[in-house]
Amino acid sequence: MRLSSIVITAVTFALAAGLSLITAGFAGNVIEDNSEYSVRQALDDNAMHWAEVHADGLQVFLTGTAPSEAVRFKALSVTGGIVDAARVIDQMTVQDSALIEPPRFSVEILRNDSGVSLIGLVPAATDRQALVRQITALANEGQVSDLLQTADYPVPEGWDEALGFALKALKTLPRSKISASAGEVVITAMSDSPTEKRRMETELSRAVPSDTRMMLDISAPRPVITPFTLRFLIDEAGARFDACSADDDEARRRILAAAVSAGLSDKASCTIGLGVPSPKWGTAVERAIVALKELGAGSVTFADADITLVAAEGTDQALFDRVVGELENNLPTVFALHPVLPKPERTSEQGTPEFVATLSPEGLVQLRGRLNDELTRSASESFAHARFGTKSVHTAARLDDTLPKSWPLRVLTGIDALSRLSNGALNVTPDLITVSGNTGNPDASAEIARLMVDKLGDAERFELNVTYLEKLDPIASIPTPDECEAQIAEILSTRKINFEPGSDTPDSEARVVIDDIADILKLCGEVRMEISGHTDSQGREEMNQQLSQARAQAVLNALRERRVPTNALNATGYGEADPVAGNDTEEGREANRRIEFRLIRPKVTRETETTLESAEQTSEEGADIAAEEVINPADAASEEGSNDE
Structure with missing residues (x-):
């Protein structure tokens, strides 16, 4: 009886243990399946299809080849967000970096x-x-x-x-x-x-x-314009600005539109600056240009809030009075109008007095005509010396004590204006100051107009015929690299850099050629060029290569002695490897013995640009990248200017 109880108890415990094992195994399978499914789903949601997941009990094994170390770490992080990180076993490898698309540096x-x-x-x-x-x-x-x-x-x-x-x-x-x-x-x-x-x-x-x-x-910061000046003319040559200033883009647009309506055909620039006398500047200028258009010819000059409207000689008095009256009534407050209707000139028996100054392209200045007195002549000559140099000025002006009291100021202001030009002429009469000539400064006309208004007042009559020439512009006239190469090639096409026989010493004629090349390179600035030396095929190949290298280096040293910046210049000897003619005649051998200057032009290649982030993504992600169009601000400004006109 006692034995039966023991057996029954043992069997009961055995059955319980078996049931526990079965239950534990079933629960473990459920945990494995759930863990594997959840991790797999999370990796797929993050586009990590390359990763393989295998659960064994409580442990989760990750296998597969990650595109990069960063992506491998991300896979571990995603898995650690689903199951305990201690249960994750990392068996992943990383793809060879040589196979990964490089990042965008x-x-x-x-x-x-x-x-x-x-x-x-x-x-x-x-x-x-x-x-x-x-x-x-x-x-x-x-x-x-x-x-x-x-x-x-x-x-x-x-x-x-x-x-x-x-x-x-x-x-x-x-x-x-x-x-x-x-x-x-x-x-x-x-x-x-x-x-x-x-x-x-x-x-x-x-x-x-x-x-x-x-x-x-x-x-660039907006310049301070003092006085705030604008001058617009209509004459037999057409409509044009001598100077144009505006306080903002809207005012510039209105001013240019009014000028085009009045006959302006050439593209004009209008400087946006500081110092405007009134926020109604654009309105005042627009209405003044409309008034000048109605008169048909003349000029309108703004100096801050003072306006001078000069009609052409012979303008109908009734028309002039009506236009002036309407303009005075329509001008914004602050602005004051000074209208001028010129009277026909009366010539005295001695003729119209004038003062003339001429500036030659070589910088020589002649002063002639009439001046008030010895003090005025001395002052004019001294001022010209200060502007042009003592040795450049020749004075041949006579004295006339009947000239107006304002004559000395008009003459000195005119000489100052002439100094802003590369060459030209100044003519001063009792009723008009005329400045004409050429310049390399695109803003010279506006600067001279401001000078005249500032020194003489807005009521003074003056004419400007100033022409901008790019070849005189010290900035725009700098040769491009291609132009530098072409200019040097032109020199070497007629004159060679020759050397003493069998040496790397330039001969006497070559020194003059190098002088001319040095002058070009000084204008060109730092242009990447190669000075290449070449020989004929006579002699040993190794000796020819060494000689060509030495000769190219000798030319480079000679340029350095002439204070040419040589940081961007290289000297290379090619020996006999690059002939331009046959070596079977003396003429051919002479042609092959040469020095050449060539621009260093890097090879143009195209490559696909990628970002570092794209390198960390798998090929399955396939994100489209839209390129934004970059608009050059200079092009935008140009387009705006063309629309304004």
């Missing part, structure tokens, strides 16, 4: 008065320390913040050229943001004046490598 350089900051991703092969040293030297005592990251991928084509150009641009742009990537440089900067802006744009446009795309946006 770029560096952004921010420079201001306090220092320079570097942000971006650069190839590991880039000499980062040398880059920071160069920028530290530019920053003077400013702080340099190095926030660059590196990635070990091949250097893309165009990267070195773009980065080098970015550093060159940084030298001349103290307040700028420069973004450089393979084949592209984007520059946003500030300049101190419109003239400085123009100089910067010209220099950068000429220095950019041929295979690098540059997007440039340089802003």
Whole structure:
């Protein structure tokens, strides 16, 4: 009896244990299935289809090949959000980096008065320390913040050229943001004046490598215009501005539209500046131009709030009175109108007195005509010496004590105006001052008009016939790299750089040729060029190569002695490897012995740009990237100007 109880108890415990094992096994399978399904679903939701999931008990195994280390870590993070991270067993591998599409390398350089900051991703092969040293030297005592990251991928084509150009641009742009990537440089900067802006744009446009795309946006502060001047004329030559100022874009648009309606056909510029006497400036100018159009000819001059309306000689008195009356009633407050209807000139027996000054293209100045007295003549001559140089001025003016008292001021102001030109003439009469000539300054006409109004008053009559010539512009006349190469090639096409027989010493005639080439290179600035030396096939090939190298280097040294910037010049000897004629005749051998100057033109290649984020995504993600169109601010301004007109 006792034995039966023991057996029954044992059997009961055995059955319970069996049932527990069965229940535990079933529960474990359920946990495995749920864990595996949940993790699989989470990985699929994150586009990680490459990952394989296998659950064994409470452990979750991850296998598969991740596109990158970052994606592998992300898979672990996603799985850890579903199950306890301690249960995750990482058996994933990472795809060979050589098979991963490289990231888009770029560096952004921010420079201001306090220092320079570097942000971006650069190839590991880039000499980062040398880059920071160069920028530290530019920053003077400013702080340099190095926030660059590196990635070990091949250097893309165009990267070195773009980065080098970015550093060159940084030298001349103290307040700028420069973004450089393979084949592209984007520059946003500030300049101190419109003239400085123009100089910067010209220099950068000429220095950019041929295979690098540059997007440039340089802003300049609005100039303070004193007095705030505008002068519009209608004469036999048509309608034109001698000077145009506006306080904002809307005023400029209205002014130009009124001028076009009055007959302006050439494209005109109107400077937006500070110092406007009234917010109604655009309205006042618009109505004055409309009045001048109704008169048919004459000029209207604004000097701050003073307006001088000069009709053409012979204008009908009734028409003049009506137009002037309507304009006076329609002008905004503050503005004061001074109307002038010229009387026919009366010539005395001695003729109309005049003073004439001429400026030749060589800089020689002649002063002739009439001056009030010896003091006026001395003052005029001294002022001309100060403006043009003592040795350049010849005085042949006679004295006339019947001249108006305002004559000396008119003469001195005219000489000052003439000094703003490259060559030209000044003519002063009792009723009119005429300044004509050529200049390399596109703003010369406006500057002279402001000078006249400021010194003589807005009621003074003057005419300006100033022509801008690009060849006289010290900025615009700088040759492009292609023009530099062509000009040097033209010299070498008729005159060769010859050397003493068997040596690398230029002969006496070659020195003159090098002088002329040096003059061109000084105008061109830093243009990347190769000085290549070539020989004929006589002698040993190794000796010819060495001789050609020495001769090319000798030319480079000669240019350096002539103070030509040679940082962008390389000397390379090609020996007999690149003949331009046969070596079987003396004429052919003579042609092959030569020095050439060639632009260094990097190879133009195209490559697909990707971001670092795209490298971390799998190929299944296939995100579309829409490129935004970048509008050049200069083109936008030009388009606006054309619309205004």
